[in-house]
Amino acid sequence: MNINYINTELIATFKEWMQKYDNYIIVVHISPDGDALGSSLGLFHYLLEQNKNVRIIAPNGFPDFLRWMPMINSIVQYDFHPEIAQKAVQEADVICCLDFNALNRVGPIGELIAQSKAKKILIDHHPSPDPNFDLVCSHPEMCATAEIVFRFITELDSVKSLSKNSAICLYTGMMTDTGGFTYNSNRAEIFEVVSKLLAKGFDKDNIYRRIYYSNSVSRMRLMGHALSQKMRIYPELHTALITLTQEELKQYGYKKGDTEGFVNLPLEIKDVFFSCLLREDKTMIKVSLRSVGNFSCTDFAQQIYNGGGHRNASGGECYSSMEHAVECFEKGLEQFRELLEHRK
Secondary structure (H helix, E strand, O other), X not given: OOOOOOOHHHHHXXXXXXXXXXXXXXXXXXXXXXXXXHHHHHHHHHHHHOOOEEEEEEOOOOOHHHOOOOOHHHOEEOOOOHHHHHHHHHHOOEEEEEOOOOHHHHOOHHHHHHHOOOEEEEEEOOOOOOOOOOEEEEOOOOOOHHHHHHHHHHHHOOHHHOOHHHHHHHHHHHHHHOOOOOOOOOOHHHHHHHHXXXXXXXXXXXXXXXXXXXXOHHHHHHHHHHHHXXXXXXXXXXXXXXXXXXXXXXXXXXXXXOOOOHHHHHHHOOOOOEEEEEEEOOOOEEEEEEEOOOOOHHHHHHHHHOOEEOOOXXXXXXXXXXXXXXXXXXXXXXXXXXXXXXXX
């Protein structure tokens, strides 16, 4: 396996930081997903084992089905404990920004980070990283930020330095950001990384069950409603759309994370290769896009919703009504009609 992906000068600089500094914080994006949490906890465990003072700060909450991860309860949630988070930023020598490409992805804490005199490193796999960091470790070709963190740690030190807890977290990040290795996961080296993680001795099947087979009754009923009542098919465009309003979410006792994976469900339908979920939050419509094959979700997200992401998994936000969000989606379908009609 080629492990020399990370710039050697970047690694050398971070090693110097580790020799010089003791106080670290790790920051993840708003509504952190499995990759954000897995990559940050993977690095967190490594830094703890190097006798560093380290905290993870999340802008807000995360899904219940991820709360089993080792030491996840140590994460400081900014919306609940802003004073603790602010103090951690103020005292930090090094700030590690994981799984986002710009500080506007972390809400109010982004301004605090921008003002901090701490050393700052960005570690991410999304395109178009903000260059305004002391170090930028950006690899959009990798399947997940967790894969980058694996390589980062092993190039800083060695595979032997990776603990079982770190391995569990990094594997979870990679698995969730590829839909259980069903998309964005064709590079052979991904599975070499997985093999080295599994060598640490954890049960990957148990992780899969915890993530994908731990549904609440309310989530299952909401899923049934979404598929039977709220899914539209555009057969000539090989496309599906699911919409869920705040009223519907409340009706089914929605909890954060309950719609995770819903956008992937229509892709199980024969001849559907592009799927969109529009979910109404309190202040916006959350847009999730998934595709299979060569159709670019990123292009659609950027042009229609000013969003972004990866070829087969992207998203955005729409600050308007659900009706307008659907109208934008359908206009986008017309804009991309030629590509959607002729699947590659």
